[in-house]
Amino acid sequence: MDLENTKAQMRKGILEYCILSVLSRNSCYASDIIKELKEAEVIVVEGTLYPLLTRQKNGGLLSYRWEESQQGPPRKYYELTEAGRSYLADLDKSWNELVESVNHIRTR
Amino acid sequence: MKITVSINLGGYSFNIDEDAYTELKSYLKNLELHFAAEESSSEILSDIETRMAELFRTKITTYKQVINIDDVRQVISVLGTPEDISDNEGPSVRDKFSSPGYHRMYRDPDHRIIGGVCSGMGAYWDIDPVIIRVIFVALVLAGGIGVLVYLILYIVLPEAKTTAQKIEMKGNPVNIHNIKDSVKKEFDTVRKNMKL
Numbered sequence: 642m643d644l645e646n647t648k649a650q651m652r653k654g655i656l657e658y659c660i661l662s663v664l665s666r667n668s669c670y671a672s673d674i675i676k677e678l679k680e681a682e683v684i685v686v687e688g689t690l691y692p693l694l695t696r697q698k699n700g701g702l703l704s705y706r707w708e709e710s711q712q713g714p715p716r717k718y719y720e721l722t723e724a725g726r727s728y729l730a731d732l733d734k735s736w737n738e739l740v741e742s743v744n745h746i747r748t749r
Numbered sequence: 750m751k752i753t754v755s756i757n758l759g760g761y762s763f764n765i766d767e768d769a770y771t772e773l774k775s776y777l778k779n780l781e782l783h784f785a786a787e788e789s790s791s792e793i794l795s796d797i798e799t800r801m802a803e804l805f806r807t808k809i810t811t812y813k814q815v816i817n818i819d820d821v822r823q824v825i826s827v828l829g830t831p832e833d834i835s836d837n838e839g840p841s842v843r844d845k846f847s848s849p850g851y852h853r854m855y856r857d858p859d860h861r862i863i864g865g866v867c868s869g870m871g872a873y874w875d876i877d878p879v880i881i882r883v884i885f886v887a888l889v890l891a892g893g894i895g896v897l898v899y900l901i902l903y904i905v906l907p908e909a910k911t912t913a914q915k916i917e918m919k920g921n922p923v924n925i926h927n928i929k930d931s932v933k934k935e936f937d938t939v940r941k942n943m944k945l
Contacts, residue, residue, distance in 0.1 A: 689833075694796070695789045696787075
């Protein structure tokens with residue numbers, strides 16, 4: 642058994658959920674999302690984030706707008722759409738159920 | 750002394766050492782290949798380029814104005830190789846391309862005289878295109894059938910535009926080493942043309 646692989650599999654599932662959670666508080670620039678995900682240690686290489694963001698945007702969960710920046714070219718700010726909010730609410734619910742299930746087994 | 754290249758990455762301009770440039774370009778080509786099956790691959794790539802530019806900006810100071818190969822390697826390790834990225838997001842179509850010996854005939858625009866048909870055939874069979882050209886010229890002189898054959902091949906054969914196609918044309922598997930070689934060759938050709 643490969644521990645790193647198992648850990649990667651666990652992270653894979655929750656990464657999408659974490660991105661939506663970060664964006665539920667306020668709209669964010671991709672590098673801000675990365676900072677939060679890194680602090681929480683749910684992401685290993687940054688490159689993983691970009692395809693997920695684009696897929697979520699194409700799936701109608703996110704939208705983005707361009708904002709001027711003092712430090713350089715305009716930046717892309719992502720935010721949750723209505724569909725994204727209800728999607729996240731569903732994920733919140735199933736996350737709580739999962740934690741409960743796992744705790745139930747672990748504390749028996 | 751080293752030659753530097755000037756590049757535009759994510760809207761910022763950078764001076765970058767030649768070896769660092771080759772490394773960066775082959776990395777970006779690899780990512781392009783990796784995301785080729787995604788619906789919005791160009792958008793993903795441009796987001797990644799923007800992020801790389803941001804990280805490179807932190808490496809520039811008054812005393813260090815040029816991006817070197819260590820900077821490039823460090824930034825690549827932060828963003829992750831295609832392999833690192835796919836570990837986190839499941840399989841991609843990359844495997845389709847990297848099957849060994851994927852071999853197609855293309856027109857070769859880099860070594861063409863007219864439309865790249867003969868140079869493409871030469872690359873495909875790994876023989877000197879001059880031999881094929883001589884045969885074509887002979888066919889043209891012997892009744893003109895060569896013109897018709899050339900025209901049909903010109904229409905039927907696609908041009909090898911991307912690095913991956915150029916590698917396929919020669920029948921080599923598309924992987925990181927071949928891409929690196931190929932990018933280096935492209936770069937050397939450009940440099941020769943500019944007489945640097």
